[in-house]
Amino acid sequence: MGFSDHIEEIERVGQGSNTGRDAIVIDSWRRCLDTYQLDPSKAREAVIVSETRLREHRQQAEDLIHIARSGLERLYRQVAEQNYVLLLSDRQGVTVEFLGDPSFNNNLRKAGLYLGSEWSEPRAGTCAVGACIATGEALTIHQTDHFDITHTPLSCTAAPIYDMHGALTAVLDISLLSSPILKTSQNMARHLVSSTVRRIELANLMANSRHDLVLRFAGAPEFLDVDPEAAITVDSAGCITGMTHGGAHMLATSRGLDWRKPEVLLGRSVTDFFDADVDELASLTRARLPQDRRIAVRDGTVLYAHAIEPQQRTTSVPVVRLPQSIPAMGRLGGGVPLIDGLRRKITKLAPGKLPILIQGQTGTGKEYLARIIHEVSGLSGRFIAVNCAAIPEQLIESELFGYLPGAFTGALAKGRKGLVEEAQGGTLFLDEIGDMPFSAQSRLLRVLAEGEVLPVGGAVPRKVNFRVVSASHRSLADMVAAGTFREDLYYRLNAAILSLPPLSERDDFPWLLDRLLEKHGEAGRPLRLSDTARMVVLGYHWPGNIRELDNALAFAGALCEGGLITVEDLPDHLSQGARPASDDGREAALRAVLASCKGNVSEAARRLGIDRTTLHRQMRRFGIDRPH
Known part of the structure; x- marks a missing residue:
């Protein structure tokens, strides 16, 4: 594909066309055009950060580099003969570790496949590291998938590395200066990168959980002790304290939850996810044969588990479960x-x-x-x-x-x-x-x-x-x-x-709202908001921030009947203008939410806890145009 053809295709995508590229590439191109305002006709040279900045990024990633190094070296030995280069990038897209053939250093540096290169999407356009950071998924950006014409000779495959609390903390990328035309040629590369990331996450989990029970899982007993697919850590009270990315997927799938929201997984009892308590799980050690270490997951899946006892196991005592028992993060x-x-x-x-x-x-x-x-x-x-x-x-x-x-x-x-x-x-x-x-x-x-x-x-x-x-x-x-x-x-x-941002600017406002409702609820009487009351709360500007919200919910919780907070239970300055039992009240509340989000429908949908399609339907029902 020539230079002009590449630009023309990107422009067609920007106008709404689907040119047959993978959806992940199309979405990235649109981010580059709409969000980052990048011009596909202007080629940008690869960016290598200054020595000072690189030193700062490497210092911040020092622990991860140390843990990941043996896995990176092993992977490099597997792919070096095919002329691959390995890049370990931090969350900002800056390469903090690099393995490549020294004889190609000049070419690699020019292409940006080098220590200190910056591969964030706003800086480099569509690329494997940047798209991986944006999506949280393993992916390949092959040749003309790249947004910038400078990078179209490259084929890059990347996988995200998550920390034990579910946050994306780094990206492992393997790249080629030139590669076969077919994108499927990189399928094996993606498998190798994902396997290495799985081992790095497990090593990190083990290094940071010396005093908790570690549980490793596999779908077949033959792989349990050599290459587990997922792992979690559990404290003496039976609460989940950490997980690999595979562990987060396993837990979320078992209860139909979203793995992208680690806060709904961490701190919960293992009995929420497994048909076993912490003592039963702790007994699944190597003292038993792998095929005898079966464990049933709540969604009906059967896995095999390997339990590793903590170095210092505290005495098991009854623990009262309070919100504060959730890990700090x-x-x-x-x-x-x-x-x-x-x-x-x-x-x-x-x-x-x-x-x-x-x-x-x-x-x-x-x-x-x-x-x-x-x-x-x-x-x-x-x-x-x-x-x-x-x-x-x-x-x-x-x-x-x-x-x-x-x-x-x-x-x-x-x-x-x-x-x-x-x-x-x-x-x-x-x-x-x-x-x-x-x-x-x-x-x-x-x-x-x-x-x-x-x-x-x-x-x-x-x-x-x-x-x-x-x-x-x-x-x-x-x-x-x-x-x-x-x-x-x-x-x-x-x-x-x-x-700390004001409450009105926090995209996790619904999460905060639900946590405060839990805080003010009582055993057998959980607090909840009616649909209209929820819209009023989410649409209010909250000059007193979380403290004001906390006080308002305490007030409403004391007035409400049966744990259901209606608009009438809210403080007067919130409920003015929203009539709870009518469409007019819902319309006013919905307008307030949209106004507080400056007309951003996606943000309003996130605040209301609904998808954009549902929100658009409600807007059409009430004849609401998007505010400008």
């Missing part, structure tokens, strides 16, 4: 790109000691996020929360840093340990740090810089070691510019910045 939010990105950052940042600054409007859940960071960090000390706006200015230094006996009038006879010392070995969370008085900012800076605290009235400092997480709904950078916040303290606190 599962409680963070729904399976949407924004929250998945937040999960990836926390996974990397939490175990370290870098100070973290959380920014977001009031009520977006900044302290909730800080507690999750502490939980994931593995720190043995306590989580100490300090609301800097709530402590009177004259008391904040003594509250934070403590005081000696007789330090001031009214001081306790024994003195008092400050909140900074209370956080020893743990996390100090400074909420609304922007409201801390200037004098206390100076004292805090000294504590962070020198790792020691001087109590009020004291002369000898005390050593302290803790992780600091701070939060503010105000822009600290603007405060620094205005001279109301110390610049040197600001740079001590913002080594890493995490941003």
Whole structure:
């Protein structure tokens, strides 16, 4: 296919035609045209990031590279004679590991098949790595499947690597500079890449689950101990704590759930998915022959299982199941790109000691996020929360840093340990740090810089070691510019910045809504919303964010009958203008949801928990045009 023919085909696809390409290619081309505004007539050279950026990406992916290396080397030995190149890309599409024939380095670098190459769709157009990140599926982008004419000689096959919490964390790609014309020639490549990814995910799961029961599954006993197809981890209470991608598929299929929403799988009891409890599953060790380790899945499938006992199994005791028993990452939010990105950052940042600054409007859940960071960090000390706006200015230094006996009038006879010392070995969370008085900012800076605290009235400092997480709904950078916040303290606190969006901008709003309904429900009386009430809630702008939503549901739950919340049960400022028992009420609520989504029908459908076809049908019924 010539240059002009390739451009013409892409343009026809952009106009709505289907040219016979695989659907995954058609969808990617349309993203390139509509979402990324790429021009197929402008060839772009392959992008190799700077040494500094590459070093940053490799450092963030260091653990994965270490775990994946033996699998990559094994795969490369299998395909090297066919002139394949291996690329391991991170979630941003940057190649953090590369295996290829050194004699072809110049050609490979020019083609972008090299360490540091960036293969995200917005940067490179349709390509295997970028399309894999966008779809979460293993795929081949062969020759003229590529959007950019620069890449049409290449044939690339990629498979996603998921972490144990169900988030796509990397992509393994094998590519050829030139290949046979037929796309089916790459079927074996896809099989090899997928097999390698399965082994990498299993190794990662094993490395991060030393204290949980590991269960590996296969459809035939002959493969159980040598090449399992799926794996999960289970804690001593019988709750699922981790899974490979195959494990997520297995669990989701057994109950008709969506594997793309790991939060509906993590934290649930194994008895929800298997016809066996945790003790029965734990007995399926190598002490029994593979053919004797049969296990029935809830959808009727029979699998073979291999149980690997944890290194330190805690004593099994009855556990009260509460929402907090869900693993921290599962409680963070729904399976949407924004929250998945937040999960990836926390996974990397939490175990370290870098100070973290959380920014977001009031009520977006900044302290909730800080507690999750502490939980994931593995720190043995306590989580100490300090609301800097709530402590009177004259008391904040003594509250934070403590005081000696007789330090001031009214001081306790024994003195008092400050909140900074209370956080020893743990996390100090400074909420609304922007409201801390200037004098206390100076004292805090000294504590962070020198790792020691001087109590009020004291002369000898005390050593302290803790992780600091701070939060503010105000822009600290603007405060620094205005001279109301110390610049040197600001740079001590913002080594890493995490941003929480307002509730109205969260694509997982329906997930949050359902979790809060669960929170306020009671045993035997779960809370639920009528269709119209749900539309009203999802269409409201929520200036107070999650805190306001939480309060509104608590209020409505106390008023409603039989656990069903109607519009009449909602706070007055929500229900005004929506008549619950009429089509007019549903129409008004539907208009509100569409308006809050700025006319984006896909986003409105996601918020309402329905598909686009159903939403379009409702819009036609009520005579609603898409808002502009």
